[in-house]
Amino acid sequence: MNEALLEIPQEIPEDARNPVEPFLRMDRMPHIWCPACGIGTTVNCFTRALLDSKADLDKVAVVSGIGCTGRVAGYANLDSFHTTHGRALPFATGLKLANPELQVVVYSGDGDLFAIGGNHFIHAARRNMDLKVICVNNLTYAMTGGQTAPTTPGHVISATSPYGVFEPSFNLVALAEAAGASYVARWTTYHVKQLARSMEEMFKKKGFCFIEVISPCPTLYQRRNKMGDGLDAMKSYKQLSKVRNGAPTSECSLTMSGEIVVGKFVDRDRPDYFELLKNQMTEALGDQYAEPETSCSC
Amino acid sequence: MHADPKGVLTGVHFLDGDHACCEGTLAAGARFSAGYPITPSTEVVERFAWRIPKVGGIFIQMEDELAASIAIQGAVWGGAKAFTVTSGPGFSLMMEHIGYAAMTETPCVFVNVQRGGPSTGLPTLPAQADMMQAKWGSHGDYGIIALCPNSPQECFDLTITAFNLSEEFRVPVMMMLDECVGHMTEKVVIPEASAINVTPRRFTKLPPGEFRLFQPCEDQVPDMLRAGDGYRFHVTGLTHDERGYPSMNVETQDVQVRRLIDKLKPLSNERALFETEHLDDAEVVVVSYGITSRVAQRALQMARDLGIRAGKFRIISAWPFPEQHIRELASRVKAFVVPEINLGQMVHEVERAAAGKAAVIPVSHAGGSVHNPDVILKAIVEAAR
Numbered sequence: 001m002n003e004a005l006l007e008i009p010q011e012i013p014e015d016a017r018n019p020v021e022p023f024l025r026m027d028r029m030p031h032i033w034c035p036a037c038g039i040g041t042t043v044n045c046f047t048r049a050l051l052d053s054k055a056d057l058d059k060v061a062v063v064s065g066i067g068c069t070g071r072v073a074g075y076a077n078l079d080s081f082h083t084t085h086g087r088a089l090p091f092a093t094g095l096k097l098a099n100p101e102l103q104v105v106v107y108s109g110d111g112d113l114f115a116i117g118g119n120h121f122i123h124a125a126r127r128n129m130d131l132k133v134i135c136v137n138n139l140t141y142a143m144t145g146g147q148t149a150p151t152t153p154g155h156v157i158s159a160t161s162p163y164g165v166f167e168p169s170f171n172l173v174a175l176a177e178a179a180g181a182s183y184v185a186r187w188t189t190y191h192v193k194q195l196a197r198s199m200e201e202m203f204k205k206k207g208f209c210f211i212e213v214i215s216p217c218p219t220l221y222q223r224r225n226k227m228g229d230g231l232d233a234m235k236s237y238k239q240l241s242k243v244r245n246g247a248p249t250s251e252c253s254l255t256m257s258g259e260i261v262v263g264k265f266v267d268r269d270r271p272d273y274f275e276l277l278k279n280q281m282t283e284a285l286g287d288q289y290a291e292p293e294t295s296c297s298c
Numbered sequence: 299m300h301a302d303p304k305g306v307l308t309g310v311h312f313l314d315g316d317h318a319c320c321e322g323t324l325a326a327g328a329r330f331s332a333g334y335p336i337t338p339s340t341e342v343v344e345r346f347a348w349r350i351p352k353v354g355g356i357f358i359q360m361e362d363e364l365a366a367s368i369a370i371q372g373a374v375w376g377g378a379k380a381f382t383v384t385s386g387p388g389f390s391l392m393m394e395h396i397g398y399a400a401m402t403e404t405p406c407v408f409v410n411v412q413r414g415g416p417s418t419g420l421p422t423l424p425a426q427a428d429m430m431q432a433k434w435g436s437h438g439d440y441g442i443i444a445l446c447p448n449s450p451q452e453c454f455d456l457t458i459t460a461f462n463l464s465e466e467f468r469v470p471v472m473m474m475l476d477e478c479v480g481h482m483t484e485k486v487v488i489p490e491a492s493a494i495n496v497t498p499r500r501f502t503k504l505p506p507g508e509f510r511l512f513q514p515c516e517d518q519v520p521d522m523l524r525a526g527d528g529y530r531f532h533v534t535g536l537t538h539d540e541r542g543y544p545s546m547n548v549e550t551q552d553v554q555v556r557r558l559i560d561k562l563k564p565l566s567n568e569r570a571l572f573e574t575e576h577l578d579d580a581e582v583v584v585v586s587y588g589i590t591s592r593v594a595q596r597a598l599q600m601a602r603d604l605g606i607r608a609g610k611f612r613i614i615s616a617w618p619f620p621e622q623h624i625r626e627l628a629s630r631v632k633a634f635v636v637p638e639i640n641l642g643q644m645v646h647e648v649e650r651a652a653a654g655k656a657a658v659i660p661v662s663h664a665g666g667s668v669h670n671p672d673v674i675l676k677a678i679v680e681a682a683r
Contacts, residue, residue: 025532028543058528063372074532074544079525081375082534082544083368084398090332090365094372094380095525097356098330102376102526123361281351290304290354294329295377295524 023047023057025077032071036230038189038215039069039136043076045192046107046134049199060103063092065112067143068217069136072107086117089124092131098294100274103132103203110137110151114170118150125179128207128272134199135210137172138217139254146220153256157224172212174249177266182207184249184266188214190237191262198264207272214260225256299498301325301458303491305353310487315480316341318450319409319473320349321488322457323381327496328407329355330380332369334362334388337421338477339411342383363388367395371404375533377524379461379499381407386415389428390435397436398535399470400558403512403520405499407460409473411480412588414665424477425665426588427640432472433617441559444472444617445571446587450484456614459571462497467561468519474616476639478589478668499524506530512554513540518561562618570620573612576602580609581632582681585624585648587613589668590637597637597674606682616644624651633681637661637674657681 024047033039050060057078064073066085073080079102083091088106096104106113113121113135124131140158141147147160150170157164176184183205187195195213202209216222216233227233237260245263252261271279281289305324313321320342323331329350333343347357356373360366363384370380384392389410399406412428414420432444443463447453453475460471502509502521506529514520520540523529536544537551545551575598577583582601586594591612601608611627611634613620624647628634633656636645645660652658661677663669 025543058530059526061525074534077530079375079530080532081372082532082536084394084535087364087368087395090360090369091372093358093360093365094330094332094369094374095376096372097358097369098373098376098378098380099524099526119361120365123365285351288352290352292329292356293354294356294373 019051020044020047023050023077024075028075031075033068034219036216036218036233037068038138038213039072041189041192042134042136042195042213042215043072045196046199048196049203052196053200053203055103055203059101060105061095063088063095063104063106065108065117067109067112067141068138069107069109070112086112086115087120088112089117089120089131089133093124093129096130097292104130106131106133108135110135110139110172111141111149114172114175115150122175122179125176125181125208125210128180128182128270130207130272130274131209132202133208133210135172135212136215137212138215138221140217140221142217142220146217146224153254155256156221169254171249171253173210173252173265176210177249180208180270181210181266182268182270183209185210185264186212186214186252187262188237188241188260189216190234190241194262205267207270214254299496301491301494301496302327306491306494307488308490310485312483313450313486314341314483315447315450315453315475316411317345318453318486319457319475320345321486322454323407323461324349324353325454325488325491325494326379326458326461328379328381328461329353330370330373330378331357331382332360332366332373332380333357333383334360334366336385336388338413338480339383339385339409341480342409342411363391364395367392367408368398370406371395371399371402374404374406375525381409383409383411385411385413386428387418389431393431393435396442396470397438397440400436400440400442401535402533403468403558404470405464405468405522407457407464407471407473409457409475411475411477413477420666422477423666424589424668425639426476426590427643427665429474429616429638429640429643432474439555439559441562442470442472442617443467443562443565443615444474446474446614446616447479448588448591448612449479450482450486453479454486454488458494458496462495465497465499466519468522469562472617474588476588510540511542512538514557514561518557565615566618566620567622570623571614572620572623573610573614575610576607577609577611577627579607581607582635582678583609583611583627583631584635584637584674584678585611585613585644586637587616587644590639593669593671594637594674596671597678600671600675601678604679606678608678608682613644619647619651621647621651624648625653628652628655631656633657633659635659635661635674635677635681637663637669637677639663639665639668
């Protein structure tokens with residue numbers, strides 16, 4: 001190894017800060033996530049994407065549900081909402097409709113968004129609501145101790161499937177595309193550059209956007225399945241993942257140790273909810289239509 | 299402040315309770331509603347969907363009641379006044395978010411047009427059997443306000459009151475209609491906007507950095523914010539400190555949760571809403587609310603004709619329960635007669651407040667129609683004996 005690479009400057013300036021600090025509630029650190037959990041990695045990518053997109057942070061709101069990823073809202077130094085289990089999307093729908101100038105990001109886990117909140121997901125996508133959804137998919141219910149999720153692949157051992165999962169699992173990217181999402185991508189926490197770029201691209205896109213991030217849960221998923229630690233997860237992501245931009249989402253199912261297809265799968269233009277609403281009302285009501293001013297002065 | 303004239307349909311109308319309630323939401327300044335169809339409440343949002351594009355606002359039909367009851371709260375934090383509408387089965391589904399609104403002190407209005415239950419029950423027929431659910435339906439300790447109109451005119455008036463109280467106390471407020479009140483059509487007078495008082499949201503005047511979203515003011519109610527104004531605030535349903543940060547601290551739990559109930563105390567005492575008649579000389583008092591109060595009115599009249607000194611206490615604000623008033627009456631009357639379209643709900647509150655000082659006689663009805671006045675009269679006669 002080149003020794004020069006390890007050289008650390010003798011003096012670190014006193015005002016040196018990690019560039020992500022302004023995006024985080026530093027008074028809430030340390031966070032609750034386990035060592036080698038992937039959620040922090042995704043938050044790093046998120047802050048990088050916000051930084052690079054030069055977003056007005058006063059106009060960015062984060063809405064989370066319940067679970068490990070649900071805690072992101074509590075750490076983001078933005079207007080942030082930690083809602084009820086599964087209901088981040090309908091809360092975000094109300095927030096966006098009442099205050100359309102906000103960039104509303106829904107940041108939650110696979111159990112929250114696709115089991116208890118699955119119905120809301122397909123309807124938000126169907127409406128093409130202008131929401132940016134980041135789903136950290138650790139393939140399990142981590143907060144409650146590693147139970148089976150609708151994303152847990154077959155044969156995996158979980159706290160509620162001690163003899164192995166036999167139910168078929170959801171292919172989230174196919175579901176998102178079928179329900180009508182304008183933008184669909186998948187990365188792993190190994191793909192930090194690609195993930196940050198994808199998030200930045202999503203912020204600029206109008207309509208319902210979805211990024212799935214495959215993320216390790218060494219404490220509850222990997223340990224129970226003898227899949228090693230966080231580093232082993234990175235090695236397997238590197239080895240198993242294959243970038244296939246534009247791949248048909250139907251070919252992107254996940255298995256316990258099979259190929260992980262990553263990339264941007266869908267990027268299409270559909271009129272979003274507001275555009276559809278405005279067009280229909282203008283057609284039906286003409287001059288009588290009053291554009292929404294929900295934030296009433298009274 | 300006065301109502302925004304854009305939402306006020308000034309004039310004399312012939313409206314049913316559901317439609318009058320909708321006009322009340324518009325007059326109160328609600329510009330956002332999320333709903334899910336359910337009999338006998340749907341007319342409220344049907345009218346809102348018809349009216350709101352011309353007023354300037356949003357109606358969205360959500361995929362279920364869980365979604366509707368949380369979408370309105372997203373809208374509130376976005377700056378809107380918002381409400382949802384439902385009936386029994388939908389009300390059951392909304393319980394989690396009534397708790398969320400109470401815990402996060404999100405001002406919003408839930409309209410429940412009560413029908414017979416339990417479960418799917420009697421979709422098109424009346425009941426008053428969700429009264430305890432309105433108070434206790436979500437888990438944990440918390441406070442809410444519930445109002446019971448008994449006419450389309452009151453559906454209009456009290457809906458405005460409901461929004462005003464929700465802003466003043468930062469609580470979810472329930473409008474507890476019943477199928478009869480929701481579907482009866484009567485004269486409704488909607489005044490000029492300048493004659494309608496509307497409580498504006500109490501946004502903080504402190505700058506970001508100094509303001510704490512859950513730090514109570516003198517009235518125990520914290521000031522409010524909306525997203526996008528640069529405060530970078532956090533809202534959670536977890537127990538939280540004054541900054542809104544989650545806390546597992548037992549003392550924080552005690553201070554914050556106790557306050558959720560204590561802040562509403564004025565409404566159980568000096569600010570309780572009710573209507574009385576003949577209490578000066580009454581020896582029997584009929585305590586009723588909603589449609590039952592109108593049936594009871596007939597029974598009261600018949601009792602007076604028989605020479606019985608019967609009086610009326612009509613509950614308008616059912617939660618917090620106006621217990622101080624019932625307690626005072628209990629010390630000077632012989633009995634309370636409590637007719638309600640359920641098998642005994644608010645009667646237990648009357649009993650609790652009366653504390654054994656006066657007899658409490660329930661006149662229960664399992665739901666599906668209103669009482670026959672004779673049944674109430676019979677109870678009055680027995681109570682007076």
